[in-house]
Amino acid sequence: MNWETVIGLEIHAQLATKSKIFSGSATAYGAPPNAQANLVDLGYPGVLPVLNGEAVRMAVSFGLAVNARVAPRSVFARKNYFYPDLPKGYQISQYELPVVGKGTLEIVLEDGTRKCIGITRAHLEEDAGKSMHEGLAGASAIDLNRAGTPLIEIVSEPDMRSAKEAVAYMKKVHTLVRYLGICDGNMQEGSFRCDANVSVRPRGSDTFGTRAEIKNLNSFRFVEKAINFEVARQIDLLESGGKVVQETRLYDPDKGETRSMRSKEEANDYRYFPDPDLLPLEIDSAFLEAVRAALPELPDAKAARFAREYGLSEYDAGVLTASRELAAYYEDVVRRLGGEPKLAANWVTGDLAAFLNRDNLEIDASRVGAAQLAGLVGRIADQTISGKIAKDVFEAMWESGRDADTIIAEKGLRQITDTGAIERAIDEVMAKNPGQLAEYRAGKDKLFGFFVGQTMKATQGKANPAQLNELLKKKLAGP
Amino acid sequence: MSAALHARGLAGLAAGLAKREFSSVELARHLLGRLEAAQPQLNAMISITTEAALAAAARADGTLAGGQAGPLTGLPIVHKDIFCTEGVRTSCGSRMLDNFVSPYDATVVAKLKAAGTVMLGKANMDEFAMGSSNETSWYGPVKNPWNTAMVPGGSSGGSAAVVAARLSPAATATDTGGSIRQPAALSGVTGLKPTYGRVSRYGMIAFASSLDQAGVIAASAEDCALLLGAMAGFDPRDSTSVDAPVPDYVAALALPAKGLRIGIVKEFFDKGLDAENERQLHAACAVFAKLGASLVDVSLPNVGLSVPTYYVVAPAECSSNLARFDGVRFGHRCANPQDLIDLYRRSRGEGFGAEVKRRIMTGTYVLSAGYYDAYYLKAQQVRQLISADFARAFERVDVLVGPTSPTPAFPLGAKTADPVTMYLNDIYTIGANLAGVPALSVPCGFVNDLPVGLQLIGPHFLEAKLLAAAHAFQQETDWHTRIPRDWP
Numbered sequence: 001m002n003w004e005t006v007i008g009l010e011i012h013a014q015l016a017t018k019s020k021i022f023s024g025s026a027t028a029y030g031a032p033p034n035a036q037a038n039l040v041d042l043g044y045p046g047v048l049p050v051l052n053g054e055a056v057r058m059a060v061s062f063g064l065a066v067n068a069r070v071a072p073r074s075v076f077a078r079k080n081y082f083y084p085d086l087p088k089g090y091q092i093s094q095y096e097l098p099v100v101g102k103g104t105l106e107i108v109l110e111d112g113t114r115k116c117i118g119i120t121r122a123h124l125e126e127d128a129g130k131s132m133h134e135g136l137a138g139a140s141a142i143d144l145n146r147a148g149t150p151l152i153e154i155v156s157e158p159d160m161r162s163a164k165e166a167v168a169y170m171k172k173v174h175t176l177v178r179y180l181g182i183c184d185g186n187m188q189e190g191s192f193r194c195d196a197n198v199s200v201r202p203r204g205s206d207t208f209g210t211r212a213e214i215k216n217l218n219s220f221r222f223v224e225k226a227i228n229f230e231v232a233r234q235i236d237l238l239e240s241g242g243k244v245v246q247e248t249r250l251y252d253p254d255k256g257e258t259r260s261m262r263s264k265e266e267a268n269d270y271r272y273f274p275d276p277d278l279l280p281l282e283i284d285s286a287f288l289e290a291v292r293a294a295l296p297e298l299p300d301a302k303a304a305r306f307a308r309e310y311g312l313s314e315y316d317a318g319v320l321t322a323s324r325e326l327a328a329y330y331e332d333v334v335r336r337l338g339g340e341p342k343l344a345a346n347w348v349t350g351d352l353a354a355f356l357n358r359d360n361l362e363i364d365a366s367r368v369g370a371a372q373l374a375g376l377v378g379r380i381a382d383q384t385i386s387g388k389i390a391k392d393v394f395e396a397m398w399e400s401g402r403d404a405d406t407i408i409a410e411k412g413l414r415q416i417t418d419t420g421a422i423e424r425a426i427d428e429v430m431a432k433n434p435g436q437l438a439e440y441r442a443g444k445d446k447l448f449g450f451f452v453g454q455t456m457k458a459t460q461g462k463a464n465p466a467q468l469n470e471l472l473k474k475k476l477a478g479p
Numbered sequence: 480m481s482a483a484l485h486a487r488g489l490a491g492l493a494a495g496l497a498k499r500e501f502s503s504v505e506l507a508r509h510l511l512g513r514l515e516a517a518q519p520q521l522n523a524m525i526s527i528t529t530e531a532a533l534a535a536a537a538r539a540d541g542t543l544a545g546g547q548a549g550p551l552t553g554l555p556i557v558h559k560d561i562f563c564t565e566g567v568r569t570s571c572g573s574r575m576l577d578n579f580v581s582p583y584d585a586t587v588v589a590k591l592k593a594a595g596t597v598m599l600g601k602a603n604m605d606e607f608a609m610g611s612s613n614e615t616s617w618y619g620p621v622k623n624p625w626n627t628a629m630v631p632g633g634s635s636g637g638s639a640a641v642v643a644a645r646l647s648p649a650a651t652a653t654d655t656g657g658s659i660r661q662p663a664a665l666s667g668v669t670g671l672k673p674t675y676g677r678v679s680r681y682g683m684i685a686f687a688s689s690l691d692q693a694g695v696i697a698a699s700a701e702d703c704a705l706l707l708g709a710m711a712g713f714d715p716r717d718s719t720s721v722d723a724p725v726p727d728y729v730a731a732l733a734l735p736a737k738g739l740r741i742g743i744v745k746e747f748f749d750k751g752l753d754a755e756n757e758r759q760l761h762a763a764c765a766v767f768a769k770l771g772a773s774l775v776d777v778s779l780p781n782v783g784l785s786v787p788t789y790y791v792v793a794p795a796e797c798s799s800n801l802a803r804f805d806g807v808r809f810g811h812r813c814a815n816p817q818d819l820i821d822l823y824r825r826s827r828g829e830g831f832g833a834e835v836k837r838r839i840m841t842g843t844y845v846l847s848a849g850y851y852d853a854y855y856l857k858a859q860q861v862r863q864l865i866s867a868d869f870a871r872a873f874e875r876v877d878v879l880v881g882p883t884s885p886t887p888a889f890p891l892g893a894k895t896a897d898p899v900t901m902y903l904n905d906i907y908t909i910g911a912n913l914a915g916v917p918a919l920s921v922p923c924g925f926v927n928d929l930p931v932g933l934q935l936i937g938p939h940f941l942e943a944k945l946l947a948a949a950h951a952f953q954q955e956t957d958w959h960t961r962i963p964r965d966w967p
Contacts, residue, residue: 039583043803045576045810046563046585046682048717078799080846082823089802140819142807271846273855276689276796278718 001239002203005231006211007166007196008158011173012151013183014127014191015058021126021150022049022092029189037129037144043087048277051076055150058182059099059124060283060291062152065176065298066119068103070288076124076278080271085129085142093153095272098123099281100152105176106300107168108318117169118157124281125151146190152182158197158208163227167220170194175299179324193218198230200238209234210244214251214258226251230258302327310334310341319349325363329370336374340381347377351394368397376404384408385415389461417464419471425458426451426468426475440476451476484509485645486962489554489702492648496543496553503543503553507536507597510555513646514599517966521622523631523640525560526568527600535597542595550729551709552595557650559638560601561608562588562693563682571684572604572616572634575804575811575830585682586714587651587693594709602637602650606832607801608658608686610634611904614895615834622891623666624963625929629888632662632904638696639666644966649697649706653683655690656789657883657908660920663696664883664932667922669949669959670696671703674939675915676721678707679714685800687793688719690912699959700921700949704728707942723940731943736951737771740876744936745778747881747907756931759924760882763933766955767880767948777876779868784861785909786902791845791858792913797835798842804830837898862913869914873938878948882907883920883932907934917942921949922958930958 020027023040040047063070077095100122107115129147133140154173160166174192177183185192199211214230217223229251234244248267249258297305299321306317306327321327326348333344352373356366368376376397380390385408396407408414416422429451430437440447451472456463484506487495495501511529518524532555539553563569563581565588570576584592592598605615613621613636621636623629624644631640635652639662642650652659654672663670671694678693685691695706708729713722743764748757768774806812806826813825831839845854872879884904894901911918916939923933933952937945953959 042808044583044808045569045571045579045581045684045803048681048719050716050718080799080802082802082805084805084807084819087803087808089805090799269848271799271843271848271851273795273799273846273851276687276719277685 003200004203006158006199007160009156011154011194013177015150017054020148021055033143041148063100066103069101074099074281076275077272078275081268085131093125094123117159120155122154163224200234332370333374416462429454503536503539523637556596557647572606574617586679605634608634623888632665634658642668652696657905659694663920665888667930671919674917679717679720681716687796700946704946732950734947739772742777742876742879744881751885753886755926763923777872781864782910788858788861789909794838794842798839866914879936883934887926887929
């Protein structure tokens with residue numbers, strides 16, 4: 001049978017507030033265990049939550065960025081379950097009335113087509129702490145530093161039809177929250193993670209198959225692998241006459257498989273009800289407009305502008321706007337150059353990206369700054385060096401941290417555009433290779449490349465390639 | 480030491496301190512002696528904090544000597560053991576928290592401390608404030624000072640008993656469904672439950688968050704007014720506290736009862752009300768009439784649904800609020816837990832008493848999938864109707880009156896076998912909690928040598944009006960000045 005995959009994602013993005021969502025404790029990552037847990041985070045008797053206004057602003061900015069309706073009145077609810085890293089015995093979340101309602105996000109697929117993914121809702125909630133069981137001789141330890149960290153849970157519609165689409169959507173949300181400055185996007189530290197709801201159905205069917213939820217996926221690669229595994233598992237099961245059961249599964253990255261965690265029957269009854277310790281969250285139009293006015297230029301708008309203003313391809317514009325920092329770097333280079341947007345784009349998406357990738361650096365930590373790259377690109381534009389030489393100069397800049405001009409001068413890499421000098425070099429090459437010269441003149445045109453190479457070598461690659469070609473053709477033809 | 484010292488109210492004691500008739504240390508020592516002496520018979524206290532009290536009194540004497548004293552400086556107080564007190568055991572009447580020494584002060588405690596009051600100790604109470612007779616306490620029942628075979632009411636039974644026996648001039652208390660007013664009535668003292676949001680709940684161990692409110696029990700409305708002024712106000716740590724100015728409640732006592740429109744709640748004079756009790760209430764209404772108030776009959780058509788509504792909403796919230804007592808971070812932990820589930824089961828099974836368990840189970844049930852709409856949601860809808868009844872009534876009258884409790888104090892053990900009979904004790908008080916309006920109880924007579932209370936209910940944030948009405952009544956009557964003969 002021909003199967004269709006149906007995927008919906010629940011993305012948890014940790015909001016980049018300084019303090020927790022309901023207490024004044026710091027949220028910084030990496031503090032000693034329980035150093036950032038005060039009486040509210042510990043769920044002490046008598047303590048009460050107080051909502052962090054900054055977390056609300058961040059959630060609202062997300063809502064506006066996905067063109068969602070921001071609820072004028074939303075309600076915090078308690079999700080009740082017992083676990084040692086959940087100090088109060090309930091998680092404060094939003095249930096029936098979330099702060100952000102229906103929105104949409106557009107993704108670009110590999111073949112360049114665009115697809116709209118529906119966002120069902122996004123709600124504010126607090127994170128739980130962490131339980132540790134390993135290396136403790138049968139005991140468990142609890143670190144409540146993360147307890148009470150603000151999250152938005154972004155729930156998508158079941159609109160994705162492949163693991164690749166799911167990854168594209170997740171990446172798009174990742175880009176967006178970082179643009180908005182509401183999440184650092186650090187997946188290793190768990191700041192951005194997702195649960196994937198996966199089901200399959202016969203192609204053409206208009207009802208959904210039974211879904212499995214894969215919990216806590218914290219890398220794009222794992223999302224893709226886990227979904228692909230799960231899809232294959234479900235299809236195998238169905239084709240061999242079995243049934244998919246509704247359950248929660250965990251992805252094991254070491255084995256590359258998903259495993260059952262608990263079935264629907266074992267699932268908790270969370271007994272949601274409105275949290276009586278918190279008033280309904282009311283958002284008026286003045287607040288909404290203030291947040292809207294403070295929104296940065298968003299990725300799609302920026303990419304469209306790059307394509308329009310700089311004459312870039314849609315693909316390049318997309319790459320350059322993948323992060324706010326990269327886009328800012330690129331625009332800085334162009335501004336310093338006063339032009340050459342395409343050449344600058346080639347360098348930023350080409351050599352610079354490759355070196356960043358090789359050294360595993362973010363653009364902010366680039367060893368060649370925007371001013372330096374502009375200096376290099378400027379020398380290509382004014383023909384001081386060739387593009388080929390520029391690659392060597394760039395590498396030298398990366399290693400030494402010095403400017404292009406310094407390196408060009410020091411290594412004598414300035415391009416030779418003096419006709420006399422190039423002619424002299426050609427004469428020498430012709431004198432050294434009489435045999436090849438004779439063959440060429442006898443009609444073996446292929447040897448032209450040989451002479452180009454030899455002459456370039458003689459000039460240490462500095463000869464202006466166009467000039468070289470022209471002069472060589474003339475000289476080889478003979479007097 | 481004057482034998483009448485403990486018979487004075489807060490205002491009288493403040494005057495005595497100001498005039499150096501006695502020091503705060505002398506006053507504290509006198510009352511601490513009475514508390515200790517009464518403990519075997521009344522069991523009104525869970526902790527008596529003698530050393531800390533004397534140290535605080537000495538500091539207050541310094542403040543008094545330095546001329547820096549405020550109206551409450553050096554005055555003794557007892558806190559219900561539901562309020563967190565830094566460095567002092569805060570048990571909430573439960574085995575679960577028998578070992579819990581709070582690392583912080585509740586806002587109410589901190590405010591009264593800052594005002595210079597001297598805490599004598601922590602009052603006994605029904606476990607987690609769940610009870611109407613103070614018989615659910617892990618520390619044993621409190622006895623009624625008027626007759627030790629009788630209950631003092633609950634859940635603030637200890638707070639009511641210490642004031643009734645004049646072991647302390649005042650005590651803090653909390654009221655979720657009548658826990659200030661009912662024990663005040665059964666013990667012959669004055670108790671005020673303020674508007675929901677008037678006093679911070681921070682540091683008050685939660686029972687039912689949407690109903691809980693801190694208040695005060697004292698010998699008179701005047702003393703309640705004095706304390707409320709120091710307790711009330713917005714607290715940035717409690718999102719449900721209301722940012723409204725705190726009036727001068729003492730100054731407002733001068734408001735005359737003349738012209739006051741008093742509504743007699745028809746539904747409260749039902750067949751459940753003790754006939755003798757009813758007679759006393761009518762006599763009390765006559766006092767208001769004599770003072771120039773007008774009396775009209777008022778109906779709260781949905782108030783009869785208060786008890787079932789309350790016993791859905793309150794257990795639901797309690798089932799969630801009490802989840803944090805899991806044996807992991809504080810409180811009772813069972814010996815040698817085998818695994819996590821065993822830790823939870825035995826820690827909670829051993830730590831909580833029967834009434835608390837009953838309410839946790841009820842609450843868990845009404846919130847569970849498939850039952851939420853039929854119970855919790857429906858109860859919240861009825862709650863809206865009840866609130867609307869009160870709002871409509873207050874368009875016509877200034878204050879509502881009725882009984883606080885259907886009967887005077889009943890014998891210990893009389894109702895423990897039947898929870899529903901026990902729950903019906905709060906039939907007249909729960910409405911004010913559901914509507915969030917302020918209410919108080921004043922002594923208005925005796926039936927079989929046991930005190931009965933008159934309940935006054937007012938509109939949101941008009942505690943001043945309620946206190947003034949109660950004060951006017953107490954200027955005309957002496958019920959509130961009566962002291963049980965065993966505690967002269």
